[in-house]
Amino acid sequence: xxxxxxxxxxxxxxxxxxxxxxxxxxxxxxxxxxxxxxxxxxxxxxxxxxxxxxxxxxxxxxxxxxxxxxxxxxxxxxxxxxxxxxxxxxxxxxxxxxxxxxxxxxxxxxxxxxxxxxxxxxxxxxxxxxxxxxxxxxxxxxxxxxxxxxxxxxxxxxxxxxxxxxxxxxxxxxxxxxxxxxxxxxxxxxxxxxxxxxxxxxxxxxxxxxxxxxxxxxxxxxxxxxxxxxxxxxxxxxxxxxxxxxxxxxxxxxxxxxxxxxxxxxxxxxxxxxxxxxxxxxxxxxxxxxxxxxxxxxxxxxxxxxxxxxxxxxxxxxxxxxxxxxxxxxxxxxxxxxxxxxxxxxxxxxxxxxxxxxxxxxxxxxxxxxxxxxxxxxxxxxxxxxxxxxxxxxxxxxxxxxxxxxxxxxxxxxxxxxxxxxxxxxxxxxxxxxxxxxxxxxxxxxxxxxxxxxxxxxxxxxxxxxxxxxxxxxxxxxxxxxxxxxxxxxxxxxxxxxxxxxxxxxxxxxxxxxxxxxxxxxxxxxxxxxxxxxxxxxxxxxxxxxxxxxxxxxxxxxxxxxxxxxxxxxxxxxxxxxxxxxxxxxxxxxxxxxxxxxxxxxxxxxxxxxxxxxxxxxxxx
Numbered sequence: 001x002x003x004x005x006x007x008x009x010x011x012x013x014x015x016x017x018x019x020x021x022x023x024x025x026x027x028x029x030x031x032x033x034x035x036x037x038x039x040x041x042x043x044x045x046x047x048x049x050x051x052x053x054x055x056x057x058x059x060x061x062x063x064x065x066x067x068x069x070x071x072x073x074x075x076x077x078x079x080x081x082x083x084x085x086x087x088x089x090x091x092x093x094x095x096x097x098x099x100x101x102x103x104x105x106x107x108x109x110x111x112x113x114x115x116x117x118x119x120x121x122x123x124x125x126x127x128x129x130x131x132x133x134x135x136x137x138x139x140x141x142x143x144x145x146x147x148x149x150x151x152x153x154x155x156x157x158x159x160x161x162x163x164x165x166x167x168x169x170x171x172x173x174x175x176x177x178x179x180x181x182x183x184x185x186x187x188x189x190x191x192x193x194x195x196x197x198x199x200x201x202x203x204x205x206x207x208x209x210x211x212x213x214x215x216x217x218x219x220x221x222x223x224x225x226x227x228x229x230x231x232x233x234x235x236x237x238x239x240x241x242x243x244x245x246x247x248x249x250x251x252x253x254x255x256x257x258x259x260x261x262x263x264x265x266x267x268x269x270x271x272x273x274x275x276x277x278x279x280x281x282x283x284x285x286x287x288x289x290x291x292x293x294x295x296x297x298x299x300x301x302x303x304x305x306x307x308x309x310x311x312x313x314x315x316x317x318x319x320x321x322x323x324x325x326x327x328x329x330x331x332x333x334x335x336x337x338x339x340x341x342x343x344x345x346x347x348x349x350x351x352x353x354x355x356x357x358x359x360x361x362x363x364x365x366x367x368x369x370x371x372x373x374x375x376x377x378x379x380x381x382x383x384x385x386x387x388x389x390x391x392x393x394x395x396x397x398x399x400x401x402x403x404x405x406x407x408x409x410x411x412x413x414x415x416x417x418x419x420x421x422x423x424x425x426x427x428x429x430x431x432x433x434x435x436x437x438x439x440x441x442x443x444x445x446x447x448x449x450x451x452x453x454x455x456x457x458x459x460x461x462x463x464x465x466x467x468x469x470x471x472x473x474x475x476x477x478x479x480x481x482x483x484x485x486x487x488x489x490x491x492x493x494x495x496x497x498x499x500x501x502x503x504x505x506x507x508x509x510x511x512x513x514x515x516x517x518x519x520x521x522x523x524x525x526x527x528x529x530x531x532x533x534x535x536x537x538x539x540x541x542x543x544x545x546x547x548x549x550x551x552x553x554x555x556x557x558x559x560x561x562x563x564x565x566x567x568x569x570x571x572x573x574x575x576x577x578x579x580x581x582x583x584x585x586x587x588x589x590x591x592x593x594x595x596x597x598x599x600x601x602x603x604x605x606x607x608x609x610x611x612x613x614x615x616x617x618x619x620x621x
Contacts (some may be wrong), residue, residue: 001506003030003048004073005159018579020044023090023164038062059099071621076123079251079402096105103372112262134211141514143204163341181456188487191462258289260359274545292320302558316545325351337620347562356503372511379528382476384420
């Protein structure tokens with residue numbers, strides 16, 4: 001993990017002294033191993049260094065090419081460094097050191113903008129190309145690394161964190177009410193905007209070139225919906241997945257310090273930890289040690305996962321350190337928003353700060369997270385929709401007969417209707433049915449919004465309306481494509497990365513890997529979900545690595561307690577001060593009604609809890 005920043009004036013004006021230094025100083029937490037700059041005329045680049053791999057010990061940025069025509073700054077890691085190194089050497093390229101940054105710079109020299117097709121990993125990178133008088137930028141395929149920028153037609157500025165850009169004198173600090181509307185309406189669309197007008201995010205899997213001719217954006221990767229795998233039987237799919245997963249974990253664990261891993265006791269983070277330990281025992285683990293951490297919610301039955309985490313530790317004969325969940329005062333959230341100029345997150349995200357602090361204290365610089373397991377390992381009974389759409393009547397009959405045997409007639413018929421016929425309905429019909437359902441449940445998530453906010457969210461609904469993906473191999477792929485492009489997921493992962501970087505750790509997510517996503521979109525959904533058994537293929541692949549208690553687990557922890565601890569003390573704050581202050585956002589009576597709904601059923605883990613906290617979070621901006 002590192003931080004990058006830069007300013008390029010395309011009108012030839014020199015960069016004001018000390019300005020790029022101001023940007024990197026704002027991100028000093030991302031560069032405990034040093035902050036360096038390169039300034040020449042109208043170009044200024046800076047990099048905050050955190051060395052996380054053995055190869056990074058040889059790395060220095062900003063990095064120049066031998067002839068001085070190219071200059072690179074990068075926040076990132078090349079996971080296919082072995083293959084890329086061999087590929088470059090085979091082409092006669094002379095490498096000056098073993099660093100990932102050198103590999104990326106040389107790849108650009110060889111393949112220009114198509115270098116991204118040869119690079120696998122997590123990165124946000126910028127290359128100033130003096131030959132073209134242009135800047136080349138890129139973000140990794142799944143957006144694991146952040147990249148923010150501002151372009152006014154003559155000056156391009158970029159940084160890993162938004163507040164570094166807002167530190168520039170010509171960038172207006174004007175709230176983006178469209179983003180506020182998305183959060184308050186719990187209806188997210190934008191993947192390229194921030195909470196500040198004019199400050200943008202480079203979307204995952206996109207490259208960008210900026211020069212005298214303007215700014216040009218282009219997608220360079222998307223999963224192949226028609227790819228095939230060399231697998232015919234379920235056992236072959238399981239074996240293929242297990243080998244792929246082991247390779248992803250191996251590459252993700254490359255570090256010159258102990259690797260820390262969250263171990264909740266669920267099927268996702270526990271699998272990463274168990275596979276990493278398996279690699280360590282086989283002497284294929286690319287780090288000196290492995291440490292596991294779990295949150296200790298012993299005082300709340302809904303959130304307590306200690307029994308599962310301890311079972312993993314006992315099965316592997318490893319100690320898993322149990323850390324109390326972090327509870328911060330409301331003032332902390334306000335300070336966070338003031339410092340980073342971002343929505344401060346939710347308490348269930350902040351609760352893991354203690355794990356990050358403990359990992360850092362033990363010398364770790366890398367933290368592995370199981371985020372993404374639900375999205376890419378899990379499934380539903382959407383195999384019925386595939387069967388109906390493709391008219392594979394034999395497969396459809398086989399699915400129904402198996403579900404009928406295991407779950408009975410009524411549940412099987414419900415699945416057939418809900419996950420078979422319903423996904424095939426037109427989107428307009430689906431929207432009507434959702435509104436009818438919500439009215440039947442007495443739920444109107446946007447009743448507290450003012451007419452102005454309702455108009456804003458309607459405009460964004462039309463602007464960002466998702467078009468059906470064409471040329472699908474299976475109807476079930478549509479839902480997974482929506483998952484890949486989900487705007488809230490993008491924001492949440494960026495917030496999680498920011499939280500880890502503030503603690504001096506690089507966050508790595510093996511399940512948010514392009515190979516994992518491609519595998520999910522390539523395999524039939526029946527492999528992931530067999531009736532009520534979710535993550536079926538993953539469970540089979542983890543036999544022997546995880547204890548039976550975890551392999552058979554069907555429950556998930558529920559962390560709304562982290563919000564309850566605050567909301568029970570926030571009634572006056574929300575229903576009086578904040579609702580009155582922001583009467584242009586929300587109707588005070590609507591806020592009061594929402595809080596009353598919450599008070600009447602505080603055990604409800606539905607939307608009211610998160611909506612009330614969202615209002616508080618937006619107020620801190």
